[in-house]
Amino acid sequence: MGMYMDVHHGMVGITADQLKEAHQADLAIEKQEGVHFEKAWADPESGTVYCLSQAPSAEAVQRIHEKTGHAADEIHPITLMV
Amino acid sequence: MGMYMDVHHGMVGITADQLKEAHQADLAIEKQEGVHFEKAWADPESGTVYCLSQAPSAEAVQRIHEKTGHAADEIHPITLMV
Numbered sequence: 001m002g003m004y005m006d007v008h009h010g011m012v013g014i015t016a017d018q019l020k021e022a023h024q025a026d027l028a029i030e031k032q033e034g035v036h037f038e039k040a041w042a043d044p045e046s047g048t049v050y051c052l053s054q055a056p057s058a059e060a061v062q063r064i065h066e067k068t069g070h071a072a073d074e075i076h077p078i079t080l081m082v
Numbered sequence: 083m084g085m086y087m088d089v090h091h092g093m094v095g096i097t098a099d100q101l102k103e104a105h106q107a108d109l110a111i112e113k114q115e116g117v118h119f120e121k122a123w124a125d126p127e128s129g130t131v132y133c134l135s136q137a138p139s140a141e142a143v144q145r146i147h148e149k150t151g152h153a154a155d156e157i158h159p160i161t162l163m164v
Contacts, residue, residue, distance in 0.1 A: 005123055005132055016162050023164040041087055041134070043158035050087055050132065052123070076125035080098050082105040 001034075003081070004053050004061050006072035012047030019049070025068040026051075032067075033060035052078075083116075085163070086135050086143050088154035094129030101131070107150040108133075114149075115142040134160075 026037045035055040042049045055061045058075040065072050108119045117137040124131045137143045140157040147154050
């Protein structure tokens, strides 16, 4: 297991309800891939969303995001944190 | 006050000590601009560092990062979180 930060671009104008709905859709099926999405942060103006997760691999994170209809544009393994 | 996610690119190979040192340099002077850096996450392989802060403005975040020698490449106001 490792930590991952994934980034979604092009989400301009995303609302609180849409972010909550997308996050809950991920949470509902995350166990299929052994993933846990911890937090998500959004900047609706630039359309950027960051998700922090614990997962066995970047591919596992992406499979969940793909199944819920919002594939990530970048997935970064986080190996350092302060 | 608001929440900001800033992103640094080009930090390929950053070490745990370097991340800690950079973060501590920011913490040491953050009060000059009313900023508080909460967390930082790094992916040394792609050279990406994410910092989450509470601050009065993106410019305040950048002024601290500039003074400590590591200006951010992107600073996103975070208006939604789950």
